[in-house]
Amino acid sequence: MAYTYEYPRPALTVDCVVFGLEADAALKVLLIRRKLPPYEGRWALPGGFVQIDESVDAAAVRELKEETGVENVFLEQLYTFGAVERDPRDRIVSVSYYALINLLDHPTQAATDASDAQWFELSALPTLGFDHQEILSCAIARLRAKIRYEPVGFELLPDVFALSQLQQLYEQILERSLDKRNFRKKLLKMDLLIDTGEKETGVAHRAAQLYRFDAERYQALKQQGFNFEL
Structure with a gap:
C-alpha cells in the first residue's frame, strides 16, 4: 500500500572512496570523470543513487562495479554527508564508503555515467565535484586511524x-x-x-x-x- 507524506523527502546516494597501492608503494585513489551534469567532465568519486528496492550497501557495491568495473573488494561504510547544498540537483544525502584493493588484482573500466576511470596519487589530485574532497579527507583520516588497530592494510597488498x-x-x-x-x-x-x-x-x-x-x-x-x- 502506497503512502503519501506532507513533507518532501531527500534523495539518497552512495559515494565510494577506493584506495589502491601500486608496486612503487604510492597510495592512490580511484576517480571517475563524470559524463553527465552537474560537474560534467569533472573528476569525482564513484557513486550514484540508491534504488528503491536495494540497501545502501548493495547500492555501493553495484555503483562501484557499474562505474569502474571494480568488485569483490573490502568495502566499509564511512560516514553520512547531508549538508543542505552539497548537491546542486536537489536535496540529496550521501552515505559514503571506503574500499581497499590491490591495483594489479582489479583492473578498472569506466561505464554508465562515467566517461573515464583513473587512479590518482593523493599528492596530485584534480579538483573534485560536489563535496567529494571532504568525503575523501574523511576516508583518509579513517584509514590512518584504523590501520593502527586492525590489519586492513593487508587488503592493499598482493597475496x-x-x-x-x-x-x-x-x-x-x-x-x-x-x-x-x-x-x-x-x-x-x-x-x-x-x-x-x-x-x-x-x-x-x-x-x-x-x-x-x-x-x-x-x-x-x-x-x-x-x-x-x-
Missing part, C-alpha cells in the same frame, strides 16, 4: 609480500618513517604471518623473504580478545 612492502604501506598511509627493526619485531611477534618459504625474484637488491597474512588465525585470536596494534 604474498615482503616485510619491506608492508612497512612502505604503513609509511605511505601514516606519512612518516617507521623504525625498521621495531616494526618487524612487533609484527612478527603477533604470529599472524605465514612464511611461504619463497623469496622475491627479479629484484636488484637482496631477495627478501615472502609472507602471507593468516586471516583465519587473526579472526580466531580476535574472538579471544586479541589486540592488533602497530
Whole structure:
C-alpha cells in the first residue's frame, strides 16, 4: 500500500572512496570523470543513487562495479554527508564508503555515467565535484586511524609480500618513517604471518623473504580478545 507524506523527502546516494597501492608503494585513489551534469567532465568519486528496492550497501557495491568495473573488494561504510547544498540537483544525502584493493588484482573500466576511470596519487589530485574532497579527507583520516588497530592494510597488498612492502604501506598511509627493526619485531611477534618459504625474484637488491597474512588465525585470536596494534 502506497503512502503519501506532507513533507518532501531527500534523495539518497552512495559515494565510494577506493584506495589502491601500486608496486612503487604510492597510495592512490580511484576517480571517475563524470559524463553527465552537474560537474560534467569533472573528476569525482564513484557513486550514484540508491534504488528503491536495494540497501545502501548493495547500492555501493553495484555503483562501484557499474562505474569502474571494480568488485569483490573490502568495502566499509564511512560516514553520512547531508549538508543542505552539497548537491546542486536537489536535496540529496550521501552515505559514503571506503574500499581497499590491490591495483594489479582489479583492473578498472569506466561505464554508465562515467566517461573515464583513473587512479590518482593523493599528492596530485584534480579538483573534485560536489563535496567529494571532504568525503575523501574523511576516508583518509579513517584509514590512518584504523590501520593502527586492525590489519586492513593487508587488503592493499598482493597475496604474498615482503616485510619491506608492508612497512612502505604503513609509511605511505601514516606519512612518516617507521623504525625498521621495531616494526618487524612487533609484527612478527603477533604470529599472524605465514612464511611461504619463497623469496622475491627479479629484484636488484637482496631477495627478501615472502609472507602471507593468516586471516583465519587473526579472526580466531580476535574472538579471544586479541589486540592488533602497530
